[in-house]
Amino acid sequence: MLKYLRLLIIAVGGACLSVASQQQYIPIMLKQGESDPASLFRAVNVGSDEALSALSEYAQQNQDPYWLRQAAQLGDARSYYRLALNETEEAPHKRLMAKAALAGFAAAQHEMALLSDSAENKRRWLELAAEQDYLPAIISLYQWLLIEEQAEQAEVWLEKAAPRDANSALLLAKLEWRIGKYKQAKSWLSHARDNGVAAAGDYLNWINRYWQRKGNGLAVARNQCVIRLQPVVMSLENMQQMAQLSQSFKQDERLESLPICLLEPVWVKPKQVKCDENWQSHRRLGCDVRQLSRLPLAEDFTHLMVLAPRGKANVHNGIMYLDQGDTYSVFVHELAHFAGFVDEYPLSTDMAEMVCHPYSDAPNLVFVTEAEELPEKLDGWRKTGEEWSMAKARTCNNHQMQAYKGSDRLTFMEYHDQAYIPPLYMALWKQRLENRAELLPAFVNFAQAWEAAGNAELAAQWRQRANLYQFPALADSFQVDSVLSPL
Secondary structure, three states: OHHHHHHHHHHHHHHHHHHHHHHHHHHHHHHHOOOOHHHHHHHHOOOHHHHHHHHHHHHHHHOOOHHHHHHOOOOOHEEEEEEEEOOOOOEEEEEHHHHHHOOHHHHHHHHHHHOOOHHHHHHHHHHHHHHHHHHHHHHHHHHHHHHHOOHHHHHHHHHOOOOOHHHHHHHHHHHHHHHHHHHHHHHHHHHHOOHHHHHHHHEEEEEEEEOOOOOOOOOOOOOOOOOOEEEEEOHHHHHHHHHHHHHHHHHHHOOOOOOEEEOOOEEOOHHHOEOOOOHHHOOOOOHHHHHHOOOOOOOOOEEEEEOOOOOOOOOEEEEEEEEEEOOOHHHHHHHHHOOOOOOOOOHHHHHHHHHHOOOOOOOOOOEEEEEHHHHOOOOOHOOOOOOOOOOEOOOOOOOOOEEEEOOOOOOOOOOOOOOOHHHHHHHHHHHHHHHHHHHHHHHHHHHHHHHOOOHHHHHHHHHHHHHHHHHHHHHOOOOOOOHOOOO
């Protein structure tokens, strides 16, 4: 027994001496490995980490699946990752990717996060990869945290990504601007612009031209404007939206004959005007009208357009509300509401009760209980001299009355993304704008708001301006004094 133990010790010792003696040849094996991966393999087996890295590099560059497998089995995480990417079947792909991730390869950890259905696992893998300073994982992590409404944690990672990723710099600039860190926001915008993000340059342009000053270049003038629309911009993104709306309105040949002007915007800090996406629990965007009335508005404005971050678009009397996701087609749809046009999609029961009645004066619709009543309701349409194709509208689907529209096609009053405005509608729109008595300016909103607040004096001042707007021929009968200047 002692004899066999002595032989075993000698054999092991000999093997150790053999490995140790071979290690002196590692530089030679590495040199040979430039053309012979087998030499690298032998070097790995005698303890060379450099050889393992070189073998993995060789296998990947030469797309060699055999040596990829060998390098992976020897513990190279990158090789597991490459094998996973080359695998077309889902189960083997996930298995190999998991091995690479567990071995600490950041790209594989990021991929495992993307493959995971578990929020806990997704975050764990993203954090492991992000802590290795892997940029794609850092970006994915802050994006996921933002979706999860964990803004403070997201900002930590966003700040790590911004110096190396221009789009992250742009996003960080927007967040900084939103919380009032204007200097830092401008710095990040400059960084994003200098690294190829054109939108960042646009934002800087609007800041330089309009922030805390009266700029120019976005107004759209028309002849003898009846509606002079004053934009009120609430955010950086809304300012960019305003520029796009202005450009589209200027180029829109459909509307160029309408006496509607777009004034230069007033860009205000969010705290200047309280707005909410569920204003007074009405499930739509709204703002404190009294605060709006105190803004430095243009002297000749008649209507307002408030561009705020979030909320459902709507028009209330002389004020239009849009959020930053609303497109130009939404703007045109809402603009028609100023002239009394009514939606042609099904209204809610409460709204239908207000709109669907025999005495409604909506230009684009007529309301009847029986179809036989239609001929006596069409005088307004006949006076335009335009032809039309009668069709049922869905406006009053939740009411006992039936609405009819003057077009058998989908129009811009039924779907926002429909560009079609029937000739009849254009004629009716012009007619309505020519009769100011049927238009409600923003002054009406202001008067009502101050009346509700118990300030009869301010309410009377704004009511006077509303009367002057709606009945200009009677201006001499009104007392015009200093209160009629912007408040």
